[in-house]
Amino acid sequence: MRALAFHAPFSLRCESVPEPRLEAPTDVLLRVDLAAICGSDLHVYRGVEAGLDAGTVMGHEFLGTVIEAGAEVRRWKPGARVVSPFSTSCGACFFCRRALPSRCEMGQLFGWVEHGRGLHGGQAEYVRVPLADATLVELPAGVPEEQALLAGDVLSTGLFAAENGGVQRDDLVCVLGCGPVGLAAVIGALSLGARSVIAVDSVPERRALAERFGAQAVDLGSAEARVRAASEQRGADVVLEVVGSPQASALAYQLVRIGGTISAPGVHNEPTFAFSPGKVYDKNLTYRAGRAPARAYMERVLARLASGGLDVAALFSHRMALEDGPRGYALFDEKRENCTKVLLKP
Ligand SMILES: NC(=O)c1ccc[n+]([C@@H]2O[C@H](COP(=O)([O-])OP(=O)(O)OC[C@H]3O[C@@H](n4cnc5c(N)ncnc54)[C@H](O)[C@@H]3O)[C@@H](O)[C@H]2O)c1
Ligand SMILES: [Zn+2]
Ligand SMILES: [Zn+2]
Known part of the structure; x- marks a missing residue:
């Protein structure tokens, strides 16, 4: 079959690889009808x-x-017809029973094989x-495929971000990063009743979305003034x-009020926090990450999509064949051609 394979940083190839087979009696084989590139793939x-x-x-x-x-x-x-979350889960272990299927004791991330162990991607x-049985969710009739695809990660992660932040009715919420997940977090915060959402990004097209x-939406340089003006x-x-960078983390600290919460779904790779324990103390801060x-949110997200009115397919700026995947990664990585998200058709 044809697949997008990793070879080295900045080097992916669409190539012929062996077709996957059932390896356990609890497996299924899927023909992939649609796939997408995630900000996490960029890491x-x-x-x-x-x-x-x-x-x-x-x-x-x-x-x-x-x-x-x-x-x-x-x-x-x-x-x-099924939609997959970004990782597998058993539905029965300690973590799955506590609505944390992304930390399932038997769970695996798609697209991560290390020293020959792991799971190939989609x-x-x-x-x-x-x-x-526990991992996949049925594709509901009436939800367009491009929208449903986003339930497996982006939309569920955005709603999780807002809930993890404890967003309450009438809150002033600031969203750092207007990539697909940040935009989903905007949708999530508003759905929980936020009075106002100030979204921050340096890319004008993403702010427009x-x-x-x-x-x-505001630029990084105007964020603090706007947030302060909106919150006495x-x-x-x-x-x-x-976002998932020390700069964004430092900005989040600067913008959150005393007694407020930073919710950080952005994936961080640095070894220390951008602010000290003393700073956390000074703001009586709650930090959740x-x-x-995603699996625990997908049915809710798909039901919301089925009720209509959310044009989330607008997140996709590029639709291309799987063969063009390497170009899709480069466009998304470099934010060229106003690329916000890439849909791939195998
Ligand atoms: N927690 C999870 O389960 C989960 C799931 C999916 C994605 N993610 C992570 O979420 C993050 C965002 O994903 P995405 O697909 O939207 O990525 P993306 O790279 O498309 O978007 C990031 C955006 O942040 C903006 N940005 C950069 N520095 C900034 C700063 N200092 N302040 C404000 N904005 C800034 C960029 O211009 C860009 O628009 C990534 O780190 C990704 O790995 C986490
Ligand atoms: Zn992802
Ligand atoms: Zn489990």
Whole structure:
């Protein structure tokens, strides 16, 4: 089959690789109908997250059609249309029972193979999905595929970010980063009743998208003045840091009010915090972070999409064939051609 494989930082190739097969009776094989490139794929692409074996098939956002189901799979038959979250989960372990399927004891991330162990990703014609009964969600009739695809990561992660921040009705929320996940966090914060969302990014096209989804968008340099003006100088009740850099973390600290919360789904690779324990103490700060338990949000997100009115497919700036994937990564990485998110059709 054809697949987008990692070889070295900034070096991906669309190439022929062996088709996956069922390896456990709880696996299914999917034909991938749509896939996408995530901001988290960029950490691997840029070599910031290292360790991936050469030849690993990339990608953890996909939806598809079941073509074969293992003997112990109860929910899925060939022909079922399903959406996948970015990691697998058993649905029964300590963490799954506590709504944290992203930390499932048996869970694996798609698109991560290290020293020969792990799981290939979905930027391919076919993908193997372990623990398929608990991992996959049915694609609801009436939700356009491009929208449903976003439930497996971006939209669920955005809602998680807002909930993890404890966003309450009438809160002033600041969202740092207007990439796809930041935009989903804007949608999430407004759905929880935020009075106002100030979204921050240096890229004008991304700010325009944030406004389209209901935020007031500002450049980095104007963020502090805008947040203070909107809060009688106090700062934001909640800051959603959806970037994953020390600069963004430092800005989040600057913008959050005393007694406020920073919720940080952005993936960090640096060894220390951008602010000291003393600074945390000084602001009576709550800081929450981590891998989004997307599987626990997907049904809710898909139901919201089914009710209509949210044009989330606007997040996709580029639609291309799987073969063009390497170009898609380069455009997304360098934010060329106003690239906000890339959809791949195997
Ligand atoms: N926690 C999770 O489970 C989870 C899931 C998906 C993605 N993520 C992470 O979320 C982050 C965002 O993902 P994305 O797909 O939207 O990525 P992206 O790279 O498309 O977007 C990041 C945006 O942040 C902006 N930015 C950079 N520095 C900034 C600063 N100091 N202040 C404000 N904005 C700044 C950039 O211009 C860009 O628009 C990434 O770190 C990604 O790995 C986490
Ligand atoms: Zn992702
Ligand atoms: Zn589990």
